Each structure stands twice: as structure tokens, then as C-alpha cells.
Amino acid sequence: MSMLAGKYIEVDSGVELFVQEAGSGEPIVFIPGFTFTTEVFSKQIEYFSKTNRVIVIDPRSHGRSTMSIHGNDYITHGSDLTKVLQALEVKNASLVGWSFGCLTVWEYIKQSGIDQIKSLVFIDMPPKSLSMNKDDWVEGQLDDIAAIYNTYLRNSSGQREFIKNYITQVMVQRDLEEDELTWLVEQSLKTPYYIASNLFSSGMFSDYREEAKKASQSVPTLLVVAEHWAESAVNYTRELIPDAKIEVLGGHMMFWEYSEKFNELVQSFFNEKK
Structure with missing residues (x-):
């Protein structure tokens, strides 16, 4: 594996994002989901840095970045991404967003366009989190989402319980070893609960359907969705963004649990678009 180099990039007064790079070639940029960090992409860094310049980011208030x-x-987060890519002189990039990291990518596209984008990979996230339409692919029912915000994200112990349940019930399909679960929970808890609740509400009230549609019409787009909601996700995506390629694999964190399969799917998608 290429040497992983870390640096800090200032995106706002007093706010620095922690960024790591490995490898050389055409750039691939990975953005983690809600409260997670660069570390979840270790298997992707190892695989893709053999052929590409791989960049991974701790978003604002995540991991080793400034808690703002x-x-x-x-x-x-979308404007932060623009500043990071400019600072690193990244051009013709493939952007890979996981979960709420997809919202960062769509917001980047909304603000900065697609001139510097070669391809897009979205991991298991609908472009609109909530809907009154029962056939739409959504993050959950409104009452359930409200309960998470009002019950769990009000203190550190609630955040810990929420993320632990989410990891074991939604993110990973196999039974985790205790040290694996502890590591994943600790990744998330680097973001304090009072910031996590802001990010949660921002993500849940986002609507990037227009950006998703326009982007997929302009650049090659891959969507990898989890098995547990594959039927609604595939049907919804085919209707909204018919130009996107869709793959179904594992749970919400399939890129970590089934890294070999995931990396091969993404590599195959990149190869098709050359």
C-alpha cells in the first residue's frame, strides 16, 4: 500500500479538515457518512491507491477535524469539500460518498457544478431523506426519525445507544466481535451529541433530487444500495435517475464488511467508463 500522508486544510476561520492521501494517478475522493471518519475506508485506500490518487476526508466536526x-x-460540508479539492488541486475526480456523505457530494455539485467530476459513486443514501409518499425510498418513517432526534441525540449515552443499535441492525450483517463494535462506536462518538443532532436534522431535511438527476445525466453514476431496502431503492432510483447504474450488496456499511466485492464492483464501474 502507498504511504498514507495526513494533513490539515483550513476551510473556514479556525476550522481545519483532516485529510489523508495515498497513491498517484486519477483522483478518487471518499467522504464518510454521519459522524464517521477516514478510517472506515481503510480497505478502499489499500485497494485503490495501487492505481489511483486516493483522498479521504474527515468532514467538519468528525474524527480529527476541528469540532466546530x-x-x-x-x-x-459541500462548500468545505470545494475548498479541500481546490487546496489539493484535484481535477477530474471520482467522488465517493457514503450515507450522509452523499449529501455532501450533491451539495458540492449544487454549488460548484460538475466540471471537475469524472464519475460519481453513492453508497446507500436516497437523495431525499423523508417523504409522505409511501412508495419513495426514504431513511425511515417520520415518527421514528423524530424519536431518534428527540430521545437519543440529546446526550452522549443516547448517542452511544443509537449508533450501537444502528451498527448492529442496519450497517453490518454479521455478528461483530466486541472489539470491532467498540471501534466502530468510538469512531462515531468522536463527534459530540450536540453536533451529531445538528448533522442528523440537516441530513433528514435535505432534498437533492434535482442534483441527483442532473448529475447522473452528465457524468457516469453508480449507486450501491443495501439488501434490506433494495426493492424500494432500486425502483425509486430507476424512476428518478434512470441513467445511474445500480448494484445491491450487504448492509449499510457493505464497503467495509464485503470490501473485496465492493471494491471489485466500483473498479468494474470505473473501467467501463474509461
Whole structure:
């Protein structure tokens, strides 16, 4: 594996994002989901850095980036991404967003366009989180989402319980070893609960259907969705963004649990678009 180099990039007054790079070639940029960090993409860094310049980012208030009292929303995360890519002189990039990291990518596209984008990979996230339409692919029922916000994300113990349940019930399909579960929970808890609640509400009230549609018409787009909601996700995606390629694999964190299969799917998609 190529040497992983870490650096900090200032995106706002007093706010620095932690960024790691490995390899050389055409750039691939990975953005983690809600409260997670660069570390979840270790298998992707190892695989893709053999042929590409791989960049992974801790978003604002995640991991080793600055914990900021402002800008904990996906509009700001989108502009943060623009500043990081400019600072690193990234051009003709493939952007890979996981979960709420997809919102960062769509917001980047909304603000900065697609001139510097070669291809897009979205991992298991609908472009609109909530809907009154029962046939839409959504993050969950409104009452359930409200309960998470009002019950779990009000203190550290609630956040810990929520993320632990989400990891074991939605993100990973196999039974985790205790140390694996602890590591994953600790990744998330680097973001304090009072910031996590801001990010959660911002993500749940986002609507990037227009950006998803326009982007997939302009650049090659792959969507990898989890098995547990594959039917609604596939049907919804085919209707909204028919130009996108869709693959179904594992749970919400399939890129980590089934890294070999996931990496091969993505590599195959990149090869098709050359």
C-alpha cells in the first residue's frame, strides 16, 4: 500500500479538515457518512491507491477535524469539500460518498457544478431523506426519525445507544466481535451529541433530487444500495435517475464488511467508463 500522508486544510476561520492521501494517478475522493471518519475506508485506500490518487476526508466536526460550533450542516460540508479539492488541486475526480456523505457530494455539485467530476459513486443514501409518499425510498418513517432526534441525540449515552443499535441492525450483517463494535462506536462518538443532532436534522431535511438527476445525466453514476431496502431503492432510483447504474450488496456499511466485492464492483464501474 502507498504511504498514507495526513494533513490539515483550513476551510473556514479556525476550522481545519483532516485529510489523508495515498497513491498517484486519477483522483478518487471518499467522504464518510454521519459522524464517521477516514478510517472506515481503510480497505478502499489499500485497494485503490495501487492505481489511483486516493483522498479521504474527515468532514467538519468528525474524527480529527476541528469540532466546530457552526457549519454542522450539509450546505457547509459541500462548500468545505470545494475548498479541500481546490487546496489539493484535484481535477477530474471520482467522488465517493457514503450515507450522509452523499449529501455532501450533491451539495458540492449544487454549488460548484460538475466540471471537475469524472464519475460519481453513492453508497446507500436516497437523495431525499423523508417523504409522505409511501412508495419513495426514504431513511425511515417520520415518527421514528423524530424519536431518534428527540430521545437519543440529546446526550452522549443516547448517542452511544443509537449508533450501537444502528451498527448492529442496519450497517453490518454479521455478528461483530466486541472489539470491532467498540471501534466502530468510538469512531462515531468522536463527534459530540450536540453536533451529531445538528448533522442528523440537516441530513433528514435535505432534498437533492434535482442534483441527483442532473448529475447522473452528465457524468457516469453508480449507486450501491443495501439488501434490506433494495426493492424500494432500486425502483425509486430507476424512476428518478434512470441513467445511474445500480448494484445491491450487504448492509449499510457493505464497503467495509464485503470490501473485496465492493471494491471489485466500483473498479468494474470505473473501467467501463474509461
